[in-house]
Amino acid sequence: MSGHVEEPKKFEPRKPVQLDPPKSDPISLDYLSKCDGINEGYPTLVAIKRTVFDVSGNPAYGAKGQYHVFAGKEPNRALAQSSLKPADCVPEWEDLSDKEKGVLADWYTFFSKRYNIVGQIQ
Template sequence: MSGHEPEPKQFNPKQPVQLDPPKDDPITYEELSKCDERAGTDPSRPTLVAIKGVVFDVTRNPAYGPEGQYRVFAGKDPSRALAQSSLKPEDCRPDWHDLDDKEKTVLNEWYTFFSKRYNIVGKVVGATNT
């Protein structure tokens, strides 16, 4: 083992995930905010998380539900918080362009991680952080 394994494999789920083709439905910030950790109690409403303006359906993962450790991300675009490895509500915002390269790399890794596990259900309307 040289330690130089191809990086993308580290983001692959342990169990293969069958994903739907990505959608680019427009989702407003208002709609996104209604799909927060409480959405799990309403079967008609998915739990959504946006990263860099792309919206992922995380409904089936209880970590984003009312008792979950990542509930702070639900219904938001927490790109900045993900880049900074922060669970602080005030960091759960979409702007990330002013971050350093290391943090931008972390954000891109999170995007890759999500894209291999969760269906892309739309794009945030007017997102400037893509």
């Protein structure tokens, strides 16, 4: 195959991660909001561009973690703008600059190499 370019490895996890096949189960915003790393019996979930990732195994998204602000939400704007402000943890991202949209796309790639996709926001 001449001319084939490999995807850059910059988002590869340091330790290989065995991921399950992605699921497309419908997930409501109400259910997502309960998956905030605090509610017992619920997984910890983060959505990016309507795709829901299970981050339960990473304490950074738990109650005392530095990224807890993202748990149970679809924080597209905050990720794109590298913000940890709760007010920025909203789904709207279409009006962002091309650079910020690129940052959000990088986060999506980063998450997809580390966390199982468990569904889609409905």
